[in-house]
Amino acid sequence: MGVLRIAHTADYHLGVSLRGLSPVSEKGRIRIQDFLKQLDRIREFVLDRGCDFLVIAGDVFHTIRPNPYVFDEFAKFIRSLTVEKVQVVCIAGTHDQPRTETSEAYMKALEDVGAPNFYFFRKPGVITLKGNISGKKVRFLCLPYIPQTMFKPHEYISSVEQSIRRLLSEPVESYDYTVAVGHFYLEGAIIREHTPSYIGDIPLPLRLFNGFDASMMGHIHRHQFLTGKIVYAGSIERIDFGEEGEEKGFVYFEEYEGGLRGSFIRLPCRPMLTIPRDGFLELRGRRNYEAVLREYIRSLRGVEDAILRIKMRLDPSQVIPSRALEEALRSKKVFHWIIEVERVGGEAKPIEKKVFSLEDYFKHYVETVFKHRLDPETMRLVVSEGLKILKEED
Structure with missing residues (x-):
């Protein structure tokens, strides 16, 4: 044998x-x-x-x-x-x-x-x-x-x-x-x-x-x-x-x-990188924040063909500089990118954190509606099984 x-x-x-x-x-x-x-x-x-x-x-x-x-x-x-x-x-x-x-x-x-x-x-x-x-x-x-x-x-x-x-x-x-x-x-x-x-x-x-x-x-x-x-x-x-x-x-x-x-x-896998590695890129209070962001992207190394998650912190009035961001990332030959934005007020208290998916909304809904009606273990199971059904019917 x-x-x-x-x-x-x-x-x-x-x-x-x-x-x-x-x-x-x-x-x-x-x-x-x-x-x-x-x-x-x-x-x-x-x-x-x-x-x-x-x-x-x-x-x-x-x-x-x-x-x-x-x-x-x-x-x-x-x-x-x-x-x-x-x-x-x-x-x-x-x-x-x-x-x-x-x-x-x-x-x-x-x-x-x-x-x-x-x-x-x-x-x-x-x-x-x-x-x-x-x-x-x-x-x-x-x-x-x-x-x-x-x-x-x-x-x-x-x-x-x-x-x-x-x-x-x-x-x-x-x-x-x-x-x-x-x-x-x-x-x-x-x-x-x-x-x-x-x-x-x-x-x-x-x-x-x-x-x-x-x-x-x-x-x-x-x-x-x-x-x-x-x-x-x-x-x-x-x-x-x-x-x-x-x-x-x-x-x-x-x-x-x-x-x-x-x-x-x-x-071997395609690289996945979070930028910056910890926290958020701080753009609040910057009049020229588009230029700051563009320069930050230009300084990145090792991002060619990578999937990036870019985390930035903005004032409520600041607009996401999508065009400048896209131009800078394409010049670095980044494969794909995801933007996560946290908006904070003057006292640095979060007033908005963008929700991106149906799964996020579902989890938030269950936790809000059933907060005082289900024990934590049952809550976890409801969310877990609900998310799986959502993926099934997608």
């Missing part, structure tokens, strides 16, 4: 866009290619290393109904691996799992077709597969994302634990390794290093996943080993500025001294 090799990936979020960037625009299409190039790199690695399995731990697409081009490219990616006898084990994540009875995920189409060597799990399940290269048998416990709206924290944890016990108790032929594949928020996981995150999920205890040869997780976009055997692959590309500066990639598992040893494989 040969050496077992597994590539563990997660959180592709194919089809996600940037604020202010239409996916059908030229730059929108280029941004889609940023993600598809990562699939090319993953495929090349899997085939070059002779991996038996590719694991996708949820959130292939950013919505349950991606545009046809993105769906077709993913289907081609899967076929390019499965025809080479690589077996793909994929579970539904937060964005692959419908939230309403009338919704249906496109991922189900691949499942219904019965593509050979492709195994997709929308519900908890277990499967034992024999590697076509190594000949080793792996028992995969597949635990897709479970919506938490109807659960209290202790009930949710108990439900997941019961699913694991039930799957482990099912009759099974002999196997060499047991691998858990999940899409959860586990206790101790770092969500984001630089900014707070409103994930709203109930953290599961690590003890649920300690008994496996490897636990390959998705959902948290930051790559991290929680233990030597429990690991988040992280997302394959930076999704938003909460992931600024994070390395992206996947985890490569290889047999070593009777076990499975994982190592991080980095994927």
Whole structure:
């Protein structure tokens, strides 16, 4: 027998866009290619290393109904691996799992077709597969994302634990390794290093996943080993500025001294930068603030082809100098930029902070209307599930 090799990936979020960037625009299409190039790199690695399995731990697409081009490219990616006898084990994540009875995920189409060597799990399940290269048998416990709206924290944890016990108790032929594949928020996981995150999920205890040869997780976009055997692959590309500066990639598992040893494989990403790094560019009280802003942009280094978030502070009467800003950024060959403005009065008290998205309005609405009617935990769940439904119906 040969050496077992597994590539563990997660959180592709194919089809996600940037604020202010239409996916059908030229730059929108280029941004889609940023993600598809990562699939090319993953495929090349899997085939070059002779991996038996590719694991996708949820959130292939950013919505349950991606545009046809993105769906077709993913289907081609899967076929390019499965025809080479690589077996793909994929579970539904937060964005692959419908939230309403009338919704249906496109991922189900691949499942219904019965593509050979492709195994997709929308519900908890277990499967034992024999590697076509190594000949080793792996028992995969597949635990897709479970919506938490109807659960209290202790009930949710108990439900997941019961699913694991039930799957482990099912009759099974002999196997060499047991691998858990999940899409959860586990206790101790770092969500984001630089900014707070409103994930709203109930953290599961690590003890649920300690008994496996490897636990390959998705959902948290930051790559991290929680233990030597429990690991988040992280997302394959930076999704938003909460992931600024994070390395992206996947985890490569290889047999070593009777076990499975994982190592991080980095994927190159388009830079995401916040300008300035801390705080805001102070333009209040400047009569020539357009010239100040233009000169500030000219002084920037390392921003070519980058995605920038520019944070500026203005007086209530100052107008955002959009034309001057655009000219300066184009001269620096910046790929795309997002403007965040804070307007403050004379005593430096915020009187306006621009809200940019429907998601922001929804969160503000729920927190305002239900402030005194829901406990904080229930509030988090309402916002979390509501945002997921909004993304579904988008």
